Amino acid sequence: MKSSAVKRLLFLLLICLVQPLSAAEHPNIVLVFIDDMGWGDFSCFGNTKASTPHIDSLAKEGIRFEQFYVNSPICSPSRVAISTGQYPHRHRITSYLASRKANKSRGIANWLDPEAPMLARFLKQAGYATAHCGKWHMGGQRDVDNAPPITDYGFDVSLTNFEGMGAKLLPLTEVPLKNGGVKKGRIWQDAARLGEPVEWILRSKITGGFADKAVAFIDQSQKNKRPFYINVWPDDVHTPLFPSPTNWADSQRGLYQSVLEEMDQQLARLFDRICNDDALRENTLILVCSDNGPEKNAGSAGPFRGLKATLFEGGVRSPLIVWGPGFIAPPQQGTVNKTSVFAAIDLVPSLLDLAGVSVPKEVHFDGEDLAKTLIGKSHQSRSAPLFFRRPPDRKEFRHLKNLPDLAVREGKWKLLCDYDGTRPRLFNLETDPGEAMNLTDQHPELTERLIKEVLAWNATMPVDAGDPKFNTTQKETK
Known part of the structure; x- marks a missing residue:
């Protein structure tokens, strides 16, 4: 038997032996990872053109971090970093995953090795209920149809989109016409072969579909008295942009603002489920951030130079909100941390610390444990420098030259x-x-x-x- 098969068998045996954790003793964790949103796009981070009241409400009771980074200016490697606590380059994922030919030409893997040190798996091994709801993009896309299912990475259940294996929501589009009608369409029709069941849902409502899945998982976890870890990773606000026809706009920036507001409204049902439940409110951490900087003429990088795909601040600095009234002392609630410098790779060891979960000695993170910083007990920054490498296909990017x-x-x-x-x-x-x-x-x-x-x-x-x-x-x- 191959060593990988032996490791997987031992892991399954360990899961069977794990005693369920007490939900009252271990914090629930929800990680909201928004797609292609700029540092300055939440209204609490300075956006005056659109309103994000439900996310802002988390900031009013939590902490806003102004010097938080993701570890790549593009999708797939950024997701690898926040999942593993390691630089994504270690896993040969340094740009967005695409077709086999495109991946090979750029020298990157077709999918993340399922034996990578996953935050979700460590929590599951400790007895957490784990779910992934939303975009995956770490394997299983285009013609890469034999990638591992998302549940191989430490998740009990998953619901994804066209860039992941397993059950999925796929987008129906509606575009208003000048004559008053609506043009209807479908995107990624062939993605059904990457996993079923498939539900077709309006592109403007998909974030709500992922939120509904997360709420149902919370309900089941509470019933089973188990702590939970949930990824809620919307497609929004990635282009192409399809807000509801009633919120349509004539410009790319206007479409973006409409999608941003609708995303905030759809996430509200998830936030309300937690905030309005006394037990969950006192024992849940919600983290909200973006996977990389914005597209040109869509999101805003605030005061920073650069956009998605660049190593300038606008490409890699992300807004971060951490909410958790049971963990953040009242004097720190509603504050802004302007000084602590840390990154997505630091979230993994920090959240494991807050969850009271240890990892095997042979596991080495590039991230550092900054648990006290996350909950306002410290303003410590990571001690080691942060390093970045551009995606291999982004030396030239649209109007940007010789990056x-x-x-x-x-x-x-x-x-x-x-x-x-x-x-x-x-x-x-x-x-x-x-x-x-x-x-x-x-x-x-x-x-x-x-x-x-x-x-x-x-x-x-x-x-x-x-x-x-x-x-x-x-x-x-x-």
Whole structure:
């Protein structure tokens, strides 16, 4: 029997032996991971063109974090990071997963290895009920139809969209016509082969479908007296944008604002289910953030430079709201943390700490335990620098040309450069959050040190097709 099969058998035996946890003693966790939303898109983060009252209500009782990062400026690797607590580069997922041919040409995997150290699996092993509701995009898309099901990654149940294996919601579209009619359509019709059952639902209502699945799972978990961990990962606010016909707009930005508001309204049923239940209210953590920066002419990166797919702040800095009245002391509720610098990889060890769940000694996270920061008992930042690498297919991206390859954030400093260390740009984010003034000439020693650090980090990661060394590496491994 192969070692992987033995490990899986041992895992199943362990699950059978686990005693159910007491829901009253272990916090429930809900992670809302929004798609392609900018740092400045919640109204509590400065959006004056659209209103997100239900998400804002979480912020009023929770903490807003202004220096939280995701670990990639694009979808799939960002999801890997927040699921594993490790840099996604370790798993050879450095851009969005697509067809087999496209993945191979970019030097990336077709799916995340199911033996990766998953937050959901650690919690499930400890007795949590676990569910994934929403976009997956870590395997099972386009012609990649033999990826592992989502339940192989530590989830009891799953409901996804066209970028994941298993039960799914697929989108019906309605576009208002000038004559007063409505043009109807379907998107990703062939995705049904990636898993059933399939339910077709209006694209403008899909977030509500995922929220309903999460609410039903909460109901069942409460009935079974088990703590729960739930991913709620909407398709929204990813383009193409299909708000309800009654909320249609004439511009891309207008369509985006309509979808954003409808998403907030549909998530309200999930938030209300938790907030209006005394037991859940005192023993649940809700985290809300975005997987990467916004598309051009859609979302807003606030005061930051750059968009989705770039390593500038607008591509990798995400709004984060943490809500949990039972864990956040009243003086900290409704506050803004402007100083703590940390990232999605840090959420995994932090949430495991808050859940009272330990992991095997052989598991090593790139993330750090910042549990006290999440619940307002500290303003600590992660101690190690944050490193970034651009997606291999994003050297040029639409109107953006010759983008930097690598980046590092250390303290107040941010450095970007190319794979060989050339074209360095150094920014003091305390005084220049918009990354407008290159300070390399003023700080040559700091620049040289940070270049060495980010090049050394990158050398420890598998090479993808964005790196000039990729072709040489491929030949050597054949």
